[in-house]
Amino acid sequence: MSLAEPAALPVAASAAPRLHVLKRFTSSFKVSLPAYLLLLPSLAFLALFTYGAMGRVFVDALYQRATPKAPVRFVGLDNVSAVLADPAFTGAVVNNLIYAVGTAIPSIGLALLFALALSRTNAVTSALRAALFLPVLIPMVAASALFLFIFLPNVGLLDYYIGRMLPVLPNWLGDPDIALTAIMVITIWKNAGYYMLFFLAGLQAVPEDVMEAAHLDGAGPFQRLRYIILPELKPTFLFVTVIATLNAVTQVDHVFVLTQGGPSNSTNLVLFYIYQQAVEHYDVGKASAATLLTLAALMGLTALSFRTLANREGGP
Amino acid sequence: MTLIDRLFKDAPLATRREITPKLGFVLTVLLALVWLIPFLWMGVATLRPASDGINLMAELMPSLKPTLDNIRDAWEIGDFPRYTLNTTIICTGILLVQFVTITLAGFAFARLAFAGKTLIFYLFLMQLMLVPVLLIVPNLSLIAQLGLYDTLTGVMMPFFASAFGTFLMRQAFEAIPTELEDAALIDGAGLFQRIRHIYVPLSMPSFSAFAIISVTSHWNDFLWPLMVINSPDKRPLTVGLSVFTKTAEGTQAWGTIAAGTLMVIAPLLITFLIFQKRFISSFVTSGIK
Numbered sequence: 341m342s343l344a345e346p347a348a349l350p351v352a353a354s355a356a357p358r359l360h361v362l363k364r365f366t367s368s369f370k371v372s373l374p375a376y377l378l379l380l381p382s383l384a385f386l387a388l389f390t391y392g393a394m395g396r397v398f399v400d401a402l403y404q405r406a407t408p409k410a411p412v413r414f415v416g417l418d419n420v421s422a423v424l425a426d427p428a429f430t431g432a433v434v435n436n437l438i439y440a441v442g443t444a445i446p447s448i449g450l451a452l453l454f455a456l457a458l459s460r461t462n463a464v465t466s467a468l469r470a471a472l473f474l475p476v477l478i479p480m481v482a483a484s485a486l487f488l489f490i491f492l493p494n495v496g497l498l499d500y501y502i503g504r505m506l507p508v509l510p511n512w513l514g515d516p517d518i519a520l521t522a523i524m525v526i527t528i529w530k531n532a533g534y535y536m537l538f539f540l541a542g543l544q545a546v547p548e549d550v551m552e553a554a555h556l557d558g559a560g561p562f563q564r565l566r567y568i569i570l571p572e573l574k575p576t577f578l579f580v581t582v583i584a585t586l587n588a589v590t591q592v593d594h595v596f597v598l599t600q601g602g603p604s605n606s607t608n609l610v611l612f613y614i615y616q617q618a619v620e621h622y623d624v625g626k627a628s629a630a631t632l633l634t635l636a637a638l639m640g641l642t643a644l645s646f647r648t649l650a651n652r653e654g655g656p
Numbered sequence: 657m658t659l660i661d662r663l664f665k666d667a668p669l670a671t672r673r674e675i676t677p678k679l680g681f682v683l684t685v686l687l688a689l690v691w692l693i694p695f696l697w698m699g700v701a702t703l704r705p706a707s708d709g710i711n712l713m714a715e716l717m718p719s720l721k722p723t724l725d726n727i728r729d730a731w732e733i734g735d736f737p738r739y740t741l742n743t744t745i746i747c748t749g750i751l752l753v754q755f756v757t758i759t760l761a762g763f764a765f766a767r768l769a770f771a772g773k774t775l776i777f778y779l780f781l782m783q784l785m786l787v788p789v790l791l792i793v794p795n796l797s798l799i800a801q802l803g804l805y806d807t808l809t810g811v812m813m814p815f816f817a818s819a820f821g822t823f824l825m826r827q828a829f830e831a832i833p834t835e836l837e838d839a840a841l842i843d844g845a846g847l848f849q850r851i852r853h854i855y856v857p858l859s860m861p862s863f864s865a866f867a868i869i870s871v872t873s874h875w876n877d878f879l880w881p882l883m884v885i886n887s888p889d890k891r892p893l894t895v896g897l898s899v900f901t902k903t904a905e906g907t908q909a910w911g912t913i914a915a916g917t918l919m920v921i922a923p924l925l926i927t928f929l930i931f932q933k934r935f936i937s938s939f940v941t942s943g944i945k
Contacts, residue, residue, distance in 0.1 A: 374847060378763060378768070382758070382780070471688045474692070475691065477935075481878050481920075488901065495713055592879065627793045646785075
């Protein structure tokens with residue numbers, strides 16, 4: 341008896357919590373069930389088209405077909421190395437980096453200028469805001485249709501009004517040295533008004549009396565911008581930069597309509613390369629490998645802003 | 657300068673005489689005019705008769721003999737009524753399903769305690785970053801496996817769940833006082849009844865904000881429908897416009913292209929000009945669509 345008792349104790353002590361954990365699990369599941377049912381429709385679609393899609397990218401990137409009709413076979417990382425060795429892909433990455441920096445900086449700079457100039461609300465500023473916002477609303481394809489004529493050699497809008505002043509008429513979309521810049525101009529025109537809205541919202545947080553006090557202390561407009569407004573707008577800058585970067589990767593409709601990545605791949609961007617591999621070359625393996633690399637790069641970037649974004653959406 | 661002085665009359669008294677803000681304002685006005693030029697050209701070129709010839713096509717001064725021929729041509733060459741119908745079906749279909757999914761999920765996040773809430777929150781948040789357009793390749797093969805290739809449902813399906821919408825509704829629902837729900841609970845209202853009769857009617861501004869973002873972004877979608885749709889009669893406006901532009905470009909029919917573009921963007925522009933304030937505030941809340 342005296343021997344058995346100490347032995348029985350640990351059993352009892354270990355069995356009870358296990359039962360407890362199980363019970364707690366089932367009871368918490370029972371309590372959570374209504375929430376799970378409400379989340380189910382959303383989670384089902386997210387599982388299919390977001391997480392499932394990511395999983396399929398991983399798997400598809402590991403397989404390859406010799407010809408479009410041949411059965412798939414496992415090739416490991418061959419697709420990834422094939423993509424990395426493809427000058428069209430590395431070229432597209434370089435183009436995309438130039439495109440990202442060359443569109444983000446001017447459009448964010450312009451957006452800040454617009455927001456500072458139009459921060460007060462009256463009939464005139466409202467009309468100007470609307471004018472600057474119009475390009476945001478229209479499809480990129482429609483913008484491309486308009487810019488197709490604007491950039492048209494000889495008779496187009498740009499050559500008709502400005503090109504005449506230049507010694508040689510440039511072929512805006514046909515010259516490999518200029519085409520990417522022309523594409524960037526369209527993106528800046530389309531996005532600056534969008535980013536302006538965030539700066540307008542951010543400027544609301546700058547206290548008017550602090551501005552006035554700074555002025556009384558002898559701070560000029562640029563000093564006020566540098567020491568009061570810009571620090572206050574830091575979260576806005578971060579947020580807009582993330583959106584601008586995402587846009588630089590995802591907005592390729594104008595490349596499709598205007599240049600098809602040409603001339604000589606000078607406007608080929610990563611997403612257009614992926615599209616070409618998948619739809620024109622039927623090479624799902626290579627397209628998936630390229631998608632995987634792009635996702636990895638974007639995830640690395642957005643991981644930095646994950647916390648900001650989580651807070652913006654109200655936290656878990 | 658007097659006009660500008662009038663615009664700056666509500667600026668803080670101390671800063672009213674500074675020159676730099678005024679220069680910035682003038683620069684912005686000039687840029688806003690430049691920003692409008694493509695739209696101006698679109699309007700002028702749409703009304704310009706073909707007899708003006710290609711060399712006057714870029715002229716921004718309206719023609720003295722305006723014509724509607726270009727609009728008629730675009731209407732007849734491009735199948736715009738059909739494209740508009742398809743785009744309307746796509747946008748409405750996506751929006752209706754989204755209303756259901758985001759209301760239910762938003763309510764769960766706003767009012768219910770459940771195990772794994774943090775994990776599920778981050779699962780939703782991830783969708784904000786993994787912009788669906790990046791996943792076109794795997795999603796196209798899934799759509800094909802589901803037998804939805806070349807259908808409008810296939811175009812709509814990847815957008816049925818919306819993390820952005822879920823978070824927007826969560827925010828709206830959290831702002832509703834719980835006392836209202838308690839009263840309904842005492843009256844014996846079930847979960848769905850409470851959502852339907854208390855939460856949804858009180859969150860209409862958020863629904864309309866979400867509707868604006870959802871419809872404008874899917875009205876403008878191009879690459880995804882381009883991949884999913886094969887038959888000409890199932891094309892949405894954007895895909896139709898790109899095909900139409902390719903055809904008309906070959907014949908240098910710039911007036912017709914301008915007219916076609918005008919038809920594609922007119923519904924959005926008109927709605928925007930009517931509900932300008934609401935559009936702008938919706939876009940501020942959007943950020944990532």
